[in-house]
Amino acid sequence: MSELIDETIYSNRKTIAIEVKPGGRVIVRAPKGTRRANIEQFVHEKSGWILQAKARLAAVPVENPKQQFHNGADVLYLGKLWRLIHTPKVTKGLAFDPRQGFLLQEGRLEAAPGFLKAFYREETRGLVKVYIEKHANRWGLKPTSVRITSAMTRWGSCSGRNGLNFSYRLAMLPPEAIEYVVVHELAHIRHHNHSAAFWNCLGQMLPDYQQRRQWLKQNGRKLPQV
Numbered sequence: 001m002s003e004l005i006d007e008t009i010y011s012n013r014k015t016i017a018i019e020v021k022p023g024g025r026v027i028v029r030a031p032k033g034t035r036r037a038n039i040e041q042f043v044h045e046k047s048g049w050i051l052q053a054k055a056r057l058a059a060v061p062v063e064n065p066k067q068q069f070h071n072g073a074d075v076l077y078l079g080k081l082w083r084l085i086h087t088p089k090v091t092k093g094l095a096f097d098p099r100q101g102f103l104l105q106e107g108r109l110e111a112a113p114g115f116l117k118a119f120y121r122e123e124t125r126g127l128v129k130v131y132i133e134k135h136a137n138r139w140g141l142k143p144t145s146v147r148i149t150s151a152m153t154r155w156g157s158c159s160g161r162n163g164l165n166f167s168y169r170l171a172m173l174p175p176e177a178i179e180y181v182v183v184h185e186l187a188h189i190r191h192h193n194h195s196a197a198f199w200n201c202l203g204q205m206l207p208d209y210q211q212r213r214q215w216l217k218q219n220g221r222k223l224p225q226v
């Protein structure tokens with residue numbers, strides 16, 4: 001696949017169109033059944049324009065609002081909002097307490113984004129492991145590696161060598177959506193594309209995947225930027 005394309009969306013449209021989003025994400029919209037080679041050719045012809053648009057939009061902030069860390073701020077974790085409370089003494093600077101929410105060491109405002117990222121990263125690592133264990137063996141799928149990344153615009157990816165990558169931001173999502181992302185990437189081990197066969201396979205692995213996917217589509221862009 002062209003390295004310029006981040007996402008291809010097939011629908012009942014008549015022509016191929018390219019859209020470059022804030023942040024530089026490239027989305028290709030194509031009529032259902034368009035051959036990959038035709039899309040590649042189209043993108044190749046427009047590559048000059050795409051690169052210019054990407055450069056222009058790279059610095060434009062995506063929709064996601066900036067995470068706040070003042071006393072009383074909201075922090076998203078597993079699809080729920082929790083209160084951030086400034087506290088005199090907190091081990092490691094930030095801690096999560098299911099009865100109170102997130103506790104941030106007083107005076108550590110500047111370090112707070114780093115603390116929260118580290119927390120999300122660890123939680124994501126654990127949750128991804130749980131869902132891989134739940135689904136991978138059952139379907140005979142074996143990731144060669146699992147990495148947690150800092151990706152802002154994609155939740156996960158599967159490399160040509162079946163290494164899976166997941167954004168640390170997964171920990172913000174409801175568990176059902178996290179499971180969807182994990183199973184989606186696992187299904188890519190079998191089908192390295194978004195063909196009908198891929199969606200079929202995903203449907204067998206996770207019969208209610210469409211609802212879960214819908215949640216991500218509706219809410220993914222609104223989640224905060226840490």
Ligand SMILES: [Zn+2]
Pocket residue numbers: 184188193194
């Ligand atoms: Zn995919």
